[in-house]
Amino acid sequence: MPRILGIDIPSAKRIDIALRSIYGIGPAVSVKVLENAGIDATTRAHTLTEEQLAQIAKAIQSTEMRPSQTRTAANPETELCPILVEGDLRRKVSEDIKNLKSIRSYRGQRHQSGLPTRGQRTQTNARTSKGPKKTVGAQRKKD
Amino acid sequence: MARSIKKDWFVEPKLMAKVQSQKEGGQIRPIKTWYRRCAIHPDFVGHTFNVHNGKAFLPVFVTENMVGHKLGEFSPTRVFKGHSAHVKREIK
Numbered sequence: 040m041p042r043i044l045g046i047d048i049p050s051a052k053r054i055d056i057a058l059r060s061i062y063g064i065g066p067a068v069s070v071k072v073l074e075n076a077g078i079d080a081t082t083r084a085h086t087l088t089e090e091q092l093a094q095i096a097k098a099i100q101s102t103e104m105r106p107s108q109t110r111t112a113a114n115p116e117t118e119l120c121p122i123l124v125e126g127d128l129r130r131k132v133s134e135d136i137k138n139l140k141s142i143r144s145y146r147g148q149r150h151q152s153g154l155p156t157r158g159q160r161t162q163t164n165a166r167t168s169k170g171p172k173k174t175v176g177a178q179r180k181k182d
Numbered sequence: 183m184a185r186s187i188k189k190d191w192f193v194e195p196k197l198m199a200k201v202q203s204q205k206e207g208g209q210i211r212p213i214k215t216w217y218r219r220c221a222i223h224p225d226f227v228g229h230t231f232n233v234h235n236g237k238a239f240l241p242v243f244v245t246e247n248m249v250g251h252k253l254g255e256f257s258p259t260r261v262f263k264g265h266s267a268h269v270k271r272e273i274k
Binding site for chain 2: 109110111115138141142143144145146148152175
């Protein structure tokens with residue numbers, strides 16, 4: 040199985056599909072990366088040479104699709120910087136959540152209490168953020 | 183869905199004017215406000231706002247990290263005190 044950037048081992052699918060098993064790469068980024076690497080998207084992942092894999096790895100680290108700062112009306116066209124994948128992206132996400140908590144914003148407090156942050160209902164459902172159901176209440180007394 | 187960049191942040195003009203006049207006056211005092219929907223502009227950093235939550239005015243000291251959020255995000259409107267302890271009832 041081919042390896043790209045150390046940890047990820049995409050399967051014997053088309054390379055544009057296989058790349059999407061990397062955390063942080065979706066359909067749009069995958070297409071852009073292969074374009075930058077100059078590799079045909081329809082080739083199967085296992086047929087790629089070591090050289091081509093190195094090319095893709097390099098393209099992932101240099102593909103610029105992420106705004107370098109928050110865009111506002113004052114500067115709508117900010118520079119783009121390289122995309123983040125895997126560990127770097129996971130770290131960024133958890134840092135962002137930590138920041139929301141530290142400024143005591145509503146979203147941060149929802150994260151802290153393990154409830155949905157975007158105004159969903161919580162009387163029922165919300166199981167993704169609340170986790171598995173915990174039953175409370177009086178147990179029926181056995182005779 | 184995110185707000186269009188073209189529109190820029192919504193910053194209440196009256197609140198902005200108050201912040202500016204305080205800056206010029208050199209005296210920073212808490213600003214009492216009901217404008218929970220107002221975005222926090224970079225110029226607001228270092229000011230304190232007493233933001234209405236429907237009942238009281240909660241003090242919000244604006245730091246750099248808060249820029250781009252709304253004032254209302256820092257003045258919770260609901261207080262969760264926890265669920266009551268379950269009363270054990272015997273079944274007859």
